[in-house]
Amino acid sequence: MIxxxxxxxxxxxxxxxxxxxxxxxRVVGAVERFGGIARMTGAHHRTGMDRIAEVARxxxxxxxxxxxxxxxxxxPSAISLMIDALxxxxxxxxxxxxTPIRNEEDYASPHVVKVVVGGNDDALYFSRASIPFHRAGxxxxxxxxxxxxxxxxxxxxxxxxxAALPQTALEQxxxxxxxxALEHGHRIRTVxxxxxxxxxxxxxxxxxxxxTFAGTRAFRLKAEAAP
Numbered sequence: 001m002i003x004x005x006x007x008x009x010x011x012x013x014x015x016x017x018x019x020x021x022x023x024x025x026r027v028v029g030a031v032e033r034f035g036g037i038a039r040m041t042g043a044h045h046r047t048g049m050d051r052i053a054e055v056a057r058x059x060x061x062x063x064x065x066x067x068x069x070x071x072x073x074x075x076p077s078a079i080s081l082m083i084d085a086l087x088x089x090x091x092x093x094x095x096x097x098x099t100p101i102r103n104e105e106d107y108a109s110p111h112v113v114k115v116v117v118g119g120n121d122d123a124l125y126f127s128r129a130s131i132p133f134h135r136a137g138x139x140x141x142x143x144x145x146x147x148x149x150x151x152x153x154x155x156x157x158x159x160x161x162x163a164a165l166p167q168t169a170l171e172q173x174x175x176x177x178x179x180x181a182l183e184h185g186h187r188i189r190t191v192x193x194x195x196x197x198x199x200x201x202x203x204x205x206x207x208x209x210x211x212t213f214a215g216t217r218a219f220r221l222k223a224e225a226a227p
Contacts, residue, residue, distance in 0.1 A: 001069070001070070001072045002020065002027065002030060002031060002069050003030075003031075003034045003036070004072040004073075005067060005068075005069050005070075005071055005072055005074060006018055006020065006031065006034070006036050008072075008073075008074050008075070008076050009065070009067045009074065009076070009079060011076040012065075012076035012077070012079035012080050012083075013076070013077070013080040013083075014063075014079075014080050014083040014084075014087075015065065015079065015083075016061070017037070018036065018037065019037050019038070019039055019055060019059075020036060020037065020038040020039070020069070021038075021039055021041050021051050021052050021054070021055045022038060022039075022040065022041065022051075022069075023040065023041050023042065023043040023045070023051070025040070027069075028040060039055050041054045041055060042054065046167060046177075047177035048066060048068060048177065049066060049152070049159070049162065049163055049177045049180075050163045050177075052064060052066050052159070053159050053160055053162075053163030053164075056156055056159055056160060057160060059156065061156055062155065062156055063083060063086055063087075063153055063154065063155060063156065064153070064154050064155075064156050064159050065079060065082065065083065065151070065152070065153045065154075066151065066152040066153075066154070067079065067151050068150055068151070071149075071150070071151065074151065075193070075195040077193075077195070078097055078149070078151070078193045078195045079151065079153075081097065081191045081193055082095040082096065082097060082151065082152070082153035082191055083153055084191075085153070085189050085191050086153055086155060089189070092155075092187060092189050093154065093155055093158040093162075093181075093186055093187060093188075094152055094153060094154045094155070094158060094159075094162075094181060094186070094187075094188055094189070095152070095153045095188065095189040095190070095191055096115075096123070096148065096149070096150075096151060096152050096153075096178065096188055096189070096190055096191070097148070097149040097151050097190065097191055097192075097193050097195075098115050098117070098146035098147065098148055098149065098190040098191070098192050098193070099146060099147050099149060099192065099193055099194065099195060099196050100142065100146060100147070100192075101114070101142065101143050101145060101146060101147045102147075102196065106147055107130050107143055107145070108130055110128040110129070111128075112128075112147055113126055113127070113128055113147070113148040113150065113176060114126070114127055114128070114129070114130065114131050114145040114146065114147065114148060115145060115146050115147075115148040115190055116131055116132060116144060116145050116146075117146065117190050121189055121190050121191070121192070122187050122188060122189055122190065123178070123182065123187075123188040123189075123190050125179075125182070126148055126174070126176050126178055126179060126182075127174055127176075128174055128175075128176070130145075131145050132144055132145065146190070146192070147196065148190075149193070149195075149196075152178070158186075162180065162181055162184075162186070165180060165184055167180060168180050168183035168184070169183070170182075170183055171183065
């Protein structure tokens with residue numbers, strides 16, 4: 001799985017290097033076997049953001065992208081959308097991705113994070129709950145919330161400052177690291193994409209990812225064989 005994530009991230013426009021941050025020597029070994037770069041971090045980190053901040057302190061770059069290792073079907077072009085958002089707005093500290101919610105199962109699932117946004121596409125709130133509450137019943141044409149895809153692009157200096165801040169009450173309650181930024185008064189731009197990745201959080205997610213990957217691979221092989 002980690003190799004799929006690594007290679008897809010490397011294919012994104014605007015990415016100069018990919019580094020795997022982990023506290024597990026087995027992961028380092030797996031990455032190095034396929035020729036990738038990995039860095040060991042401390043085991044004390046509270047979130048993935050805190051872990052990549054440790055590595056980012058030694059990097060010479062302006063933007064750091066956080067692609068979680070459980071996103072084997074991440075779309076390289078979606079990663080580039082976040083980078084474009086930061087490059088297009090010098091005052092923007094970080095960006096992430098959202099996609100329309102396509103079924104009620106995702107809307108109700110605590111494993112699928114929902115985000116509601118303002119008119120400028122900045123995030124208002126993220127939650128594992130089914131937000132917002134529709135007092136008059138579900139609206140026609142779909143939900144007001146979007147599915148959040150757990151990828152982030154940060155300005156490096158902002159990432160280091162954010163990781164140094166204390167965890168917040170809502171971050172701990174929802175177990176969502178991005179709420180630390182909102183609770184401390186920082187903006188998060190959400191960029192909409194038609195791509196819907198599968199974060200592997202459960203055995204069912206893993207099976208869905210395997211089936212999707214197998215179908216995609218079969219299609220590509222068929223297309224390559226066509227005259």
